[in-house]
Amino acid sequence: MDCREARPLVPGYLDGELSEAQAAPLRKHLLACPGCRSITQAGKTIASWFVDEGPVEIPAGFAARVARRALAGDTGERWAAPLEADGDLGLRGFVLQLTAVAAALVIALSIGFRTMSLPRTDDLRADDFSLESALEALDEMNREPLGEPSTSKADESPELTEADEEGRRE
Amino acid sequence: MEQAPELDASLVREVLAGNQASFQLLVERYQARLFGLTRHYTRNAVEIEDIVQDTFLKAYSRLPSFQHQSSFYTWLYRIATNTILDFLKRKGRSPIHAVEDPEAATLEAPGQGIVRPDARLEREEIVEITHEVLRELPEIFRTVLIMREFEDLAYQEIADTLGISIGTVESRLFRARARFKQKLIQMYPDFAQA
Ligand SMILES: [Zn+2]
Numbered sequence: 001m002d003c004r005e006a007r008p009l010v011p012g013y014l015d016g017e018l019s020e021a022q023a024a025p026l027r028k029h030l031l032a033c034p035g036c037r038s039i040t041q042a043g044k045t046i047a048s049w050f051v052d053e054g055p056v057e058i059p060a061g062f063a064a065r066v067a068r069r070a071l072a073g074d075t076g077e078r079w080a081a082p083l084e085a086d087g088d089l090g091l092r093g094f095v096l097q098l099t100a101v102a103a104a105l106v107i108a109l110s111i112g113f114r115t116m117s118l119p120r121t122d123d124l125r126a127d128d129f130s131l132e133s134a135l136e137a138l139d140e141m142n143r144e145p146l147g148e149p150s151t152s153k154a155d156e157s158p159e160l161t162e163a164d165e166e167g168r169r170e
Numbered sequence: 171m172e173q174a175p176e177l178d179a180s181l182v183r184e185v186l187a188g189n190q191a192s193f194q195l196l197v198e199r200y201q202a203r204l205f206g207l208t209r210h211y212t213r214n215a216v217e218i219e220d221i222v223q224d225t226f227l228k229a230y231s232r233l234p235s236f237q238h239q240s241s242f243y244t245w246l247y248r249i250a251t252n253t254i255l256d257f258l259k260r261k262g263r264s265p266i267h268a269v270e271d272p273e274a275a276t277l278e279a280p281g282q283g284i285v286r287p288d289a290r291l292e293r294e295e296i297v298e299i300t301h302e303v304l305r306e307l308p309e310i311f312r313t314v315l316i317m318r319e320f321e322d323l324a325y326q327e328i329a330d331t332l333g334i335s336i337g338t339v340e341s342r343l344f345r346a347r348a349r350f351k352q353k354l355i356q357m358y359p360d361f362a363q364a
Contacts, residue, residue, distance in 0.1 A: 017325050
């Protein structure tokens with residue numbers, strides 16, 4: 001294995017994603033090659049910034065409370081009610097958004113309209129499919145003038161179709 | 171992400187058969203993990219509780235559609251991620267926080283290195299800085315970093331959760347890490363490798 005073959009494998013190696021058949025020759029190369037070894041070391045550094053935060057504090061009685069609400073018919077969809085299906089709730093949320101801060105009127109409107117046009121997420125299939133578009137919508141909303149690197153479109157558009165198919169398979 | 175799938179499957183069956191207590195058991199089994207997951211996306215305790223609660227409520231109401239094709243937690247994790255992203259979207263995550271400076275996009279190559287934090291900082295400080303940097307990243311990058319670096323998900327699990335290919339996970343993770351380093355250096359030049 002030479003450096004040209006080794007380097008693309010390094011991230012997968014660090015993430016434990018290589019098969020033994022891929023990892024063994026890479027390890028051998030790393031032993032012999034200081035350049036690739038230092039790249040591997042650098043790759044490990046980032047993980048050291050993602051430290052475990054320690055145990056979470058769960059509010060007392062949380063599980064019982066959730067179970068009670070579930071039994072009472074609360075579906076947890078408060079944020080996802082589309083106007084046509086649940087005009088009351090959706091509209092109220094919308095109006096609240098508008099009146100909260102008068103200065104935010106235009107922003108609230110645009111958020112509201114984006115929201116309405118998103119697919120309703122009411123089953124697992126919808127979940128699978130909408131997650132990626134939810135991410136994109138978020139980034140679209142926060143889009144900086146320059147946008148993503150030019151590779152992103154070419155690199156990601158085929159996967160939307162694939163996600164679609166995966167969604168249908170399930 | 172697998173964890174005693176047989177137990178989960180039988181709890182799910184019990185809930186569907188009308189045993190409500192089993193649902194509370196499912197909540198108890200996974201509440202800590204979902205609180206842990208959600209706090210990577212928001213630091214506000216009230217928001218975290220609301221999001222985790224809604225996640226479980228959605229899971230309950232959609233339980234009849236759970237096909238046992240993935241583990242219960244994988245399924246729940248997907249609902250959680252969706253709920254979190256939906257919440258952030260409604261909240262209109264501040265554009266200011268997501269703005270990237272124009273030079274940033276040209277520095278995509280993982281050129282500049284960063285140093286390890288542990289020698290100089292307390293754990294809480296590292297956590298704070300890392301989340302501060304994450305908040306500045308586009309959502310598509312932040313999400314894969316949280317899934318991989320904090321949640322320790324395998325590429326396949328990330329791919330399944332987001333409905334993207336493994337190849338996209340790899341390339342996105344690569345760019346996300348480069349961006350994280352770059353943003354960290356920008357915000358805290360002290361951590362650039364000399
Ligand atoms: Zn080499």
